[in-house]
Amino acid sequence: MAKDLLFEIGAEEIPARFMPAALVQFAENASKALADKRIAHGELKTVGTPRRLTLMIKDLSETQADQTTKKKGPSVKMAFDAEGKPSKAVEGFARGAGVTVTDLMVEDGYVHAVLHEIGKPVVDLLPELLLGLIEGLNFPKNMRWGNLDMKFVRPIHWMVALYGLDVIPVKIAGIESGRISRGHRVLGSDAVELATASDYVSSMSANFVIVDPEERR
Template sequence: KDLLFEIGAEEIPAGFMPNILGQLKQLAEIKLNDAHLPFESIATYGTPRRLALIVKGLADTSAEISERHKGPSASIAYDADGNATKAAIGFARGKGLDVADLVVEDGYIYAETKTAGVPAKDIVTDMLPQLITGLNFPKSMHWGNLDAKFVRPVRWLVALLDEEVIPVEFATVKSGNVTRGHRFLGADEITIKNAASYVDTLKENFVMVDQDARRELISKQLHDISASKNASIVWDDDLLEEINYLVEWPTALCGGFEESYLTLPDAAIITPMKDHQRYFPLVDQDGKLLPMFLTVRNGSDHSIEVVQAGNERVLRARLDDAKFFFNEDRKKPLIDRQDGLTKIVFQEGLGNLADKTERLLKLGRVFGEECGLHEDAAVVLERATELAKTDLTTGMVTEFT
């Protein structure tokens, strides 16, 4: 049989997802192996609103377990006439056997026991609640007046062994066969007929639950658009991974901004794009930054031009900030920013950055002498040391670290 277990929740932080899915798979494998319940394969899937576990080819019952238990020595277990002593009788009783079932081997008595297989339904009924409570998160939440904790409030549970609902309850939410589609495009209530139809049923409701397929589609869409613009993407695997867990139905799009912003340093443009807005910058064949970006919408291409305009408007505001800070910061030479270092704590017990700079100046003089620096080079070293930390007082570093 196939087992489906879906935990539906409010949007889970994208950075948490890979670790959570790994934990869920590992924990399920451990539980099934400990229960001696054979299975063919196990996989976990995840989107911002759900964690899903699918176990295929689950056996009807766990394997029968044969065990051999070593008891006391035969000289203690039996008297001179060969009669069982209290030691043998107690050992047999503890293993649920008659004393006549004990065997003697190598001077010791042994008890051989067999444990009958347990139905898969009973095993997974006990296992599924443990999967929920067994997951660890960087930060957990509890909601209402409940003591239950999870990464985000749990809103629905789906637990199916083929088409049979497995009873599970967590934080007053009871399991069933009803899930939810895309928050805006899919149905609020979707009945899952059986575990095998889960992925396809969600796809019909604008949810690509398979994160690997979703990642591959996002990558293809991004590269197709960049190729159509005769441009290259400033690629970032970590950014792709984050975007992958921010969407359930990805649609990539291209936006643009005024060329006047290209007078800013590339880093001042790329940082707002990638770190603030999760956009991919584009460059031309010579590696020069273009006034364009790629992003991924969590939805279809309906009214995509409206989404594009909204993203362009947000980026424009970010770039205006960058332009403002860059121009304002350059009005004041770095050497005039030394006083600001007294307001920035370096480390408790080690003073502020002005104190650190003083220590670096003393160290620099010692190193300069030991290395035999020429007087001109020593002056450059001292100047560089005086300026080394002053950029930390600028708005550019503060806002666009």
């Protein structure tokens, strides 16, 4: 069963001129990261305001896709002697690939190991993936704050990371993810609790924040 994903990075006000490129970059990085991890998904969209950059993904698969690959080893001549006995080279190759010599296949004069990788639960992959998305964002100017080595366009104040109903644990610059966002600085609530990822747009709107730049025009 697929679930929606929400990842919001809340920060001090980001210069307006940085936002369009940042949202494009955020979406492209997320799309590539999911493809690299073999995670299927539906619509992927980034939105934002001066105080937030947000990734929203529909129908993110609960399980990474399985994968079958072939690893090329030594030539058949190097792998077996005249009597067909395996050499130390092919035994070492098989051991390194996690298979037995009898599991190897021959193709185009070389031995190959066929490797089957079972997909992992997506909830186990998301913490590292989401952290990488923050670290992968580049801006014309970054800043440091406090005693942290972390650099970002502006100090991060909160993060929301929800996969369906569940909080995905992400920690950076002393900030831990949760389900609490923030509304309009003056008109909205300073603590907007989100029950699910799907509640985001409506909950923000109820707190006087239109998250989609296209709708604010």
